[in-house]
Amino acid sequence: MTEILIYGIVGDSWDGLDANTLVPLISAGDDDLHIRINSAGGYVMEGLAIFNAITREKAKGRKVTTHIDGLAASMASILAMAGEDIVIADNALIMIHNPWDCACGDATELRQAADKLDRLRDQMVGIYAARTGLSAEELIPLLDAETWFTAVEALAFNLVTSISTAAITAAALDVSKFGFRKVPESPRIAAMALGTPRTAPAVPQQKGRIMPPEGNDTTAGNLAPDTITTEAAQALANKAVTAERTRTTGIRALVEKHKLPSALADTLIADGKSLEEARAAILDKLAEGGDAVGVGHSGPAVVTQDARDKFKIGAVNSIIARAGLAPMLQKAASITGKKIDLDPGEFRGIRNVELARMALDMAGIRCASYDRKEIVGMALTARAIGGQQTTSDFAVLMENTMHKVLQAAYAITPDTWSRFCGIGSVSDFRAHKRYLRGTFSRLDTLSEDGEFKNKTIPDAAKESITATTKGNIIALSRQAIINDDLDAFSALAVELGRAAKLSIEADVYDLLALNSNLGPLMNDGNTLFHASHLNIATAAAPSMAAFDALRVLMGSQKDVSGNEYLNITPSIWLGPLSLGGTAKSINGSEYDPDAANKLQKPNIVKGQFSDIVDTPRLSGTRWYGFADPMIAPAIEVAFLDGVTEPFLDSEEGWKIDGTEWKVRHDYGVAGVNSRSAATNAGA
Structure with missing residues (x-):
């Protein structure tokens, strides 16, 4: 006996449930073939290929049995129909509905997509009809309505040949992600997942779904699985089919009598309306006095993956x-x-x-x-x-x-600018202001006569930042594509990505290098690092004393109104590669590395900097201290609309025989707060 489990999405190559994987397994033997199913559906064309492979084995004379262990929904229900015998667990479910797809394009394309779905539906209807004996006119409303069947209901409709007691628990399926419109409520899903017998069938979820007629007699749905008989199920099916034919023909006759669109009848039938409910709906339409008849359902649009x-x-x-x-x-x-x-x-x-x-x-x-x-x-x-x-x-x-x-x-591509620069966003290519507002410092004491004093909002300092566009055009020749020259392709793409990242890196350090490494001119006409900004330390090589002096310098900064201290602390050290090792040693040492004796003097600046950034883009002896850029950035890199990655577009080459790609990056770099950084010229 060959047993194949389809537990998952039909057509999923990752789980080995695609046609390429399953068809060879199905065709490999000549013994009895058992297909066990617990699936919420999947890809239609993959499923049809698997279905046809199973039916070919059946035509060869192999005994084929399909088992519905938990759920056979959508395309998985089609696979179940391939068996000569179809055995459903007493607590399992079957769901049938129309095929889904997504489409984009003009009206012609969308009509073609709809026609394709209709053809696929006709294929599915033909498979269900061959198994159940129902006509297309009877099956299509069931597919339109997304109909769920319990084991008893499935047997009544000849969707299965027998019901088995759930001796083995099928893995529970989370069907919430599949976009089904009318999933049964949790009691039924729980029964399916846990394999526990039910004393009575759950309440149907599809309003107006064909169900056994109510009465005092014992119906198949109220019998325990062991007592269900084929005669009882067939009798139930005959009654249900007769009732459904009466309902559908009656609704169509009413709609035609009142000269309403036939689409209204389709909707009423698909929605499971009884004759009484249909009469009420038709009267409502007539009362609208000639308004357009709105048809269709409000179910969610479901996007699935097609070929x-x-x-x-x-x-x-x-x-x-x-x-x-x-x-x-x-x-x-x-x-x-x-x-x-x-x-x-x-x-x-x-x-x-x-x-x-x-x-x-x-x-x-x-x-x-x-x-x-x-x-x-x-x-x-x-x-x-x-x-x-x-x-x-x-x-x-x-x-x-x-x-x-x-x-x-x-x-x-590694960078260093993001470690000491803030990241911002601008909405266009105009100059955008960055404001630093003053403070009140403290509240005034209430005067003896109980009068509150007016307080003037301190003036705000402002800097500006402007985004610009940088980019290039590169080409891939038709010859390279034909020759499968992927080295050229990959080298172009990788170098473009690196160039985009390193462009920002270069621009930040170019900004720092302005005015003899004192940075750009600020709104007050002075450089980012300037004596008037109180952010230039006494020249000294990196040492414990120099680091502490920088801490004191930055911590002494006041707001733009001069009313209050900002309590800014240095967080990022920046300097040339030649000083990076020394800076790391000072910052990480337990004791003062500059002490001339062995008295183990504690290092008072241990861990002062959270990051040591050394780079070949800086040279000489000058080094910098920056506040945490997430809190108080001194330099900002602003991206257009906050998009931090480069943009790519392509067009057919005109000057070259191939394709051209345009890469652009929209960003700007500027100094925005002189109080958040300090520098030391070194020694």
């Missing part, structure tokens, strides 16, 4: 894998804390030309007679040819890949 989505993701990941860039992207993801899936799946190892051919096929462009250069050329311009805008076009795939690599290279 185009899978191609887009898989093709991008294939290029990344073949370029050897996956480790870099994984490192970047760990730095940024983002989750990343780099599995190319079925597109693993496929060359660029074949990816271009696939992109054209999905755009409806046949290219069997074209050579490689023509294929790549057409793929790079497929959006214009097809008159469509779709993210599966080859040019955009290349752009998406370049963008991912660019962002990863940007993330992993």
Whole structure:
């Protein structure tokens, strides 16, 4: 006996539930085949491939039994129909509904997408009809309504052939993430997950769903699983089908009689309205006096992954894998804390030309007679040819890949500016003010006559920062794409990402280097570091005494009104590489490293700086102290709209035979607070 478990999303390659994995397993043997199902559904085309593989084995004479151990919803219910015998656990569920998809584009594209869904629905209806004996007219309303069946109800509708006692607990499924509109309430889900027998069926969730008629006689739904008989179930099914036919034909007759749109009948049937409820709804429509009839349901839009989505993701990941860039992207993801899936799946190892051919096929462009250069050329311009805008076009795939690599290279490129500069945001390219408001210092004592004194709000000092755009255009030739020259591709992307990150680094240090390393001019006309700003220490090499003097200097700063001390403390040390080791030693030593004797004098500045930043971009003997940039930044890097990463755009090359990419980065660098930093010229 061969037993295959489909516990998860149908078509999920990560869990080995895709057609590529399951079909060979299904076809491998010639013994009895048992398929065990506990799934909320999955990909339609993957599911149909698996369904057809199972039916082929059945046609060969193999005994095929499908077992519904917990849930067979959506596409998983189709797989269940493939069995010669379909056995459902007494506490399991089946759900049937229409196929879902997402689409974007113009009206023609959307109509084509809707037509595709209708064709898929017809395929599913045909499978259900072959099993149950119900007609398409009877099944379609059930799919429209998203109908859930208990084991008893499933047997009554011939969706299964028998019910078994739940001896083995199926893994509980969290179906909340699948966008189902009418999931049964927790008692039924709990019964399914825990495998506990129920004394009576749960209340149906689908209003008006076909259920056993009420009466004093014992129905199949009230019998324990061991006492359910085929005769009772069949009798129940016959009554339910007759009642449903009466309901649907009656509603359609009422709608036609009052000359209302047939879509209203479809809605009333799909919503499970009884004849009485339908009459009331029709009267409401007639009372609207000719207003447009609003039809449809307000269920949530559900976005699922179709073949185009899978191609887009898989093709991008294939290029990344073949370029050897996956480790870099994984490192970047760990730095940024983002989750990343780099599995190319079925597109693993496929060359660029074949990816271009696939992109054209999905755009409806046949290219069997074209050579490689023509294929790549057409793929790079497929959006214009097809008159469509779709993210599966080859040019955009290349752009998406370049963008991912660019962002990863940007993330992993080390910098030092972010350790001592604040990060801000601006909304446009105008000069934006950064205000430093004064304080009241203290409240005045109430006068003897009980009069409160008026207090003037102190003037605020202001600095400004302006964002500018930096960027370049680079090109990837058609020959490089055809030759699968991924080294050129990866080198371009990585260097662009590094350049974007290092541009900020260079600009920050260029700002510090202005005016003989005293920084930019501030609003008062003086440099960032200036005697009038009280932030230049007596020249001295790094030492315990010099560090403490810097602490005193920064801690003595007052607000712009001169009323109150700011209590600013140095947090970041910045200097050239040649002084970095000394600074780390002083900052980390338990005892004064400058003491001439062995009396173990305590180091009074131990741990004064939370970070020691040394860089080859500084030279000489000058060093700096900065306050924590999260609290009181002295230098700010402001990004347009807060977007800290570079932007990438592409277009078909005109001067070159290939694709051009434009990379831009919108940011500005400025000194914003002279009180938050101090400098020492060194010795």
